[in-house]
Amino acid sequence: MRSSTTRSSPKSTVYRPKTTRRESGPSSTRSAPRSSRDAEMADPDFYISEAQRELQRNLRELVSKEITPIAATCDAEERFPVELFPKLGALGYIGLGFPEEVGGSGGTHLDYAILCEELAYGSAGIALGFYVHMALACAALEAFASEGIKKTWLPAALRGDRIGAWAFAEAGAGSDAGSVATRAVADGDGYVLNGSKLFITNGPIADFFVVVASTKPEQRIKGLSLFLVERGRAGFRVEGALSKLGVRASEMAELAFEDCRVPRENLIGREDRGFIDALRTLTLGRIASAAFSTGVARAAFETTLAHAAEREQFGQPIGSFQAVRFGIADMAVQIEAGRLLCHRAAIAADRGLPHGREANMAKLYATETCTRIVERALHYNGAAGFMSESPIQRFYRDCKVFELGEGSSELQRDMIAREIGL
Template sequence: MQFTFSEETEAIRQIVREFVANEVEPAAHWIEEHDEIPREIVEKSQELGLFGISIPEEYGGLGIGMVGKCAIYEELGKTHNGFTTLIGAHTGIGSVGIVEIGNEEQKQRYLPKMASGEWIGAFALTEPSAGSNATNLKTTAVRKGDRYIINGSKHYITNARDAHVFTVMAVTDPSMGSKGITSFIVERDFPGFTVGKTEKKMGLRGSHSCELFFEDLEIPAENLLGEEGQGYVNALKILANGRAGLAARNLGSCHYLLDKSVQYAMEREQFGKPIFEQQAVLHMLADMAVEVETLRWMTYRVAWMTDQAMNVIKESAMVKLYASEVYNRIADKAVQVHGGIGYITEYPIERFYRDARITKIYEGTSEIQRNIIGTQLIKEYSGKHSPTRIKK
């Protein structure tokens, strides 16, 4: 098991690192104040191919594996999380479904424009009555001839304000439960499709989440993604595929916070000496470093397993759970190390603290990840051990 990067990936990683440090990070405060990603940063991201990191080369993407993608995501995580989410949601759950499940005609139609960043992708599963309980969807899709008619709504959909292509889950057979859910590719300009209000959030400024409304929305039958009744399975695959990437983004943010905390502890003096000489501060830095390094190994192990086409249901849930929990702990310690300055909006620490909180909720809450892990453990042990009968 090796996590070494190819020369091409290492070169791209260095380019992304410089782009983040020289262009995105200086604009972070502006993004926070205006809740917008500057157009020039989006255009530069398009030029660098960042919107195509999950898309095969034959469709205009970079065609790199999960380990390579995580190397890039890690660098993106070291700056404003709103910008990182724009890229990550597009290259993750926004496009993976078409890449992994779409037929050739669908790939030819959508992936080149998504790879260039001309079309942004989004993933529409969550509804007012269906969050963690994804099988409780109310949005319906009824086939009529060569078309499907979709009615219903979604909310908290990342990238919705700017997206052109949506992977939408809807119920095609209410009597079948999870096996009655089907996935579709929906374009923004299809009649009957409306993007609702942009939600005002605690964090992730510049990343826009909106409501979606479908009112007798007609889509051609060829926009069925996969097979009827496979939508719930497709959703699980799409979400599981993106968890290593999400962990890598969190890893980058944790590394950023650790760097800032160490630097501040060396510069800040109290009681006549740098605060890192206070054992309490030194221990916080040590704990942060241990968790960053542990997260790094977990992230790249799951990424490597994904590239080997191994079953990563349990491991991807583990890394998503651990990454989000670690990010929140490290953000909290970073505020504590920085003291009052860590609570001031002029400095980045409090922004990361706010942004970290959503990672324990979106793309599967921490509680759902624990359910997945526990269920997989029971399956594994049920296969290894026969039930023990108690003799009377």
């Protein structure tokens, strides 16, 4: 178990977005050449600013040097490389999307989608660990915590010197949030928590936990509150790490609360309404899931494209056979479509427009398409892709979780059906 001693951040240049979004206006008539082998984003004259292009290039360089080389080892050892937290913090990536006055780097939802895709391209498990820290734990503190809690925890968390976790799931509560059984009872100048949490990403490595607990059980989801619980607090313990099929580079644990007393200032947001308030920040999770899936799909696509060019059967590369080349062409189309849906939702959020339906559609399409792409990639790579040293088998194990988390595919379809009037 890692101690919660402060990690020191290395000196480095901090990422600062040069613009929040590209100004509207006539686009250039120039058509930049694009390689069919380069899974780049759309032409910057369409909607990606030059600053975002630079962000993407810098992230790809970082991932190629710091994440891709260790992805297989971290997966095999079921270990999150905590040393990456201060590295990405020093570069300003953990603070992406957070105001500068709280230690963030500024930026947009689209910037964040770019970050998620690139991290997942290197390792879905590592990307998931950063996502939970940034988009769930830190986002809840920034949006709803008291000034005292923000000052104590948020700057260090955005530097990567402290790691956060989001503690919601329980044995009986997943898609049905109202079934949360962990109780928080007001008592004097604080609250007493009792209950347990399951499947908590970052559990073994986190310094602080944003815990969802029921303060009015009879009101179900409308009676849920959020609390900050620090590692080491009396009555709170992190139990054994859980072993998983995929995203094994993210670490997961169970939590237990036995008469765990927290001060009133550790209440995050409004009593009884904290979870409802937090739901408006959770749309980012569906955008992130779509971006993660795009990154994994792109990694599988590029690996398969190289294999199809190199692997020969009957005296020619297998990519020259129509069945293979058509299938890989479909992969390219599906990746672009998923990315565009993801970025559309992100841009709508950046412009302050309703984006719930767009995020649901992006999440549904990109995650399910990723699973199909990776399955097809495994098929085209044959026995080589089935071997443990191949990244394809890791992509195959990783991709399914994104269909399950942040609302299952069935839940997304139900929400989309309601949003279109059914």
